[in-house]
Amino acid sequence: MYQDLIRLDKRNDELLELNKELTQNLKTIQKELNGVILEQEKKAPLKKALPKRKQVPKRQPMTPEIYQLLLEATSKTSYKWVRT
Numbered sequence: 001m002y003q004d005l006i007r008l009d010k011r012n013d014e015l016l017e018l019n020k021e022l023t024q025n026l027k028t029i030q031k032e033l034n035g036v037i038l039e040q041e042k043k044a045p046l047k048k049a050l051p052k053r054k055q056v057p058k059r060q061p062m063t064p065e066i067y068q069l070l071l072e073a074t075s076k077t078s079y080k081w082v083r084t
Contacts, residue, residue: 060066
């Protein structure tokens with residue numbers, strides 16, 4: 001019975017050391033997590049501002065029809081000097 005108590009005491013010491021090590025690991029992880037949370041909180045207003053930006057409309061490609069209409073419109077006005 002005395003040997004069982006000695007084994008239990010050794011096991012208890014091992015578990016206490018392991019517990020101390022794990023609590024230290026937990027503290028470091030909590031510090032890192034708090035740092036990440038602070039960074040996210042700083043970036044949150046920027047993320048909210050992004051959707052409020054105006055969307056730039058997509059450009060339509062210059063099709064031959066549009067080009068011909070543009071040429072006709074410029075030839076009828078006083079822009080003849082631009083083409084020559």
